[in-house]
Amino acid sequence: MQEMINRAKELLSDGTVNRVLGWRRGDMSYNPEPSYFETAEDLDANFVYNGFCGANLSKYMIEGSKLEGKTLVFLKPCDSYSFNQLIAEHRVDRDKAYIIGVGCMGKLSFEKIKEQGVKGITNITIDDANENITVETLYGEKTLAYKDCMLERCHVCKGKEHQIFDETIGESRDTKDADRFAEVEKIEAMSPEEKFAFFQNELSRCIRCNACRNVCPACSCRKCVFDSTKFDSAQKANVDSFEERMFHIIRAFHVAGRCTDCGECSRVCPQGIPLHLFNRKFIKDIDEFYGEFQAGVDPEAKSPLTSFTFNDVEPGVTGGRR
Amino acid sequence: MFKIAKSKLPELLKAIAAQQELFLPVNNNGQVNFAAWFEGCNADIETLKTVKSPKDMFFPQSETLYTVKKEQHKLSVEPQALADQNFVAFGMKACDIQGIKVLDKVFLAEPVDTFYRARREHGTIVALACHEPEESCFCKVFGVDCAEPDADVVMWNANDTLYWKAVTDKGTALTEALSGVLENADAADEKAVETEQENIRAIVEKLPYTNLSLEGWNGNVTEEKFNSPVWEKLYKPCLACGTCTFVCPTCQCYDIKDYDTGHGIQRYRCWDSCMYSDFTMMAHGNNRTSQMQRFRQRFMHKLVYFPANNDGMYSCVGCGRCVEKCPSSLNIVKVIKAFEKEAANHE
Secondary structure, three states, rough: OHHHHHHHHHHOOOOOOOEEEEEEEOOOOOOOOEEEEEOOOHHHHHEEEOOOOOOOOOOHHHHOOOOOEEEEEEEEHHHHHHHHHHHHHOOOHHHHHEEEEOOOOOOEOOHHHHHOOOOOEEEEEOOOOOEEEEEEOOOEEEEEEEHHHHHHHHHHOOOOOOOOOOOEOOOOOOOOOOOHHHHHHHOOOHHHHEEEEHHHHOOOOOOOOOOHHHHHOOOOOOOOOHOOOOOOOOOOOOOHHHHHHHHHHHHHHHHHOOOOOOOOOHHOOOOOOHHHHHHHHHHHHHHHOOOOOOOOOOOEEEEEEOOOOOOOOEEEEEOOOO | OEEEEHHHHHHHHHHHHHHHEEEEEEEEEOHHHHHHHOOOOOOOOOOOOOOOOOOHHOOOOEOOOEEEEEOOOOOEEEEOOOOOOOOEEEEOHHHHHHHHHHHHHHHHHOOOOHHHHHHHHEEEEEEEEEOOOOOOOOOOHHHOOOOOOOEEEEEEEEEOEEEEEEHHHHHHHHHHHOOOEEEEHHHHHHHHHHHHHHHHHHHHHHHOOOOOOOOOOOOOHHHHHHHHHHHHHHHHOOOOOHHHHOOOOOOEEEEEEEEEEEOEEEEEEEEEOOOOOOOOOEEOEEEOOOOOHHHHHHHHHHHHHHHHOOOOOOOOOOOOHHHOOOOOOOOOHHHHHHHHHHHHHHH
């Protein structure tokens, strides 16, 4: 972390960048927030980078690209896919960003920690090897395995390589220990009735807070159709059939082929809905239909869903998978 | 006072449900929210905070107000019937009950919101003292005592027992109807409740936010706070989602919309969020054009406008849901602390 602060101070003082986009220390061990820094003093006092800095800062660079001069942005390996995808969609300005690819040892989930019976957290310390975390609470101390506290997305880590950067700082660790499509396959194996029941139960918890949409780097429309006052939908109404059958499915269709699987939707959902499963189903289908494709690897690459070849499959209800 | 072994909770719930409609915290795939009871439901009274506050029971996220039907050339208007069934809200916490008191100020003041009043009149609140308060809790800051909730019935969860005390007439009526399942408590049980209360209050003293200072908020500070440069720094990480407003026990703003049913109109209201771009949209456009202004509105409402209009009552109850749920880790505590720091810098 100190290396990041030092480098940020250098780039600020030599005029390369006008500001730094990173994470600000919270008032609890687990709640740093995405934030801009403009002075060395602020960086020294408040900049933080640790396992709780899960937020993907690529999305903030849509606004960051509109600011005067360059912004130094710290991107973790998986965040860098999102940044590339935003370049492909002309939503961020590459020339406005100075990208430092930062190492990542897997990011932690407050929910996963609490699920392990932790209450009343007063302090969390992460050991140097990132193997264990020690949670001090009002009801005693607990040591938990780092792996057991990671976000879902880290268990299917896309790897240690940054897809775009000006320079890199720090080591990464490939935390993958699960099959990316295992959960999707489980759902594919269900009967249509079972699938419907599964998603109906998960989505019945949706409160239409739009956190999934607003955090999503692929959801970069300046005005979402669901925010239109002329759109006669139950957009805020939380009428059951709406989100169970429409909102999340429409969103998944809209980001298909562009979703990098950064996992922010599931990280932020206050109701713990596994929203990434929709996106991952599309990714799996795209891989099977058009050959393996990972959004955000190459901003010049044509997305299989927005390019046409005569050999394209025509999957459908009548034609089956071909 | 009465009591029942915690192992007999399913019997207690079944006995209540036999009398009245029953809503209680139910675990659905790891997430606990208030929901209607059903036989075999995964009732969870151990999880301290439901994801959403229980305000839905009195002020649902969406509800139809009236329906307009078109038949040939005639229009008919059918008002929505008011709630007329008694129900029990089981397991509400002290902060959430304080949240209902905030809603009362809004919906029971003239002109009275008849939909809300009907639900309030038909609801019996069975509260549960907070056995193990958590670090995000700061109800004491707003004068709430989570060891002694203000409700029709109060329960304490200790020693594998639920202790049950009826407080109001409604609470006594419910208690009498449950005489088949509740046991009489004795002096030792009274002592056990006292000990539990002492334990709860001792933990509350140790909570990291318990001594949060509200100095400088209440009173005539509208201009000073509204024009502060602090907002411009604070709002930046805000994603403009509605999580904080939708999990909050006191957020009361709603929108009224028409749903075209094809052969008529359903006029409904649904919770709105000041974080949303179409919030308070009017014919001339929108009076808050930036996210900074929308962000500022939420906290000005809770900490300045509401107390100014309601005898000093803040419309935050310290439940800490925003602390746990904001995707960007922003929350009302950080706002209060940022202003405190700003004030200190000026001195």
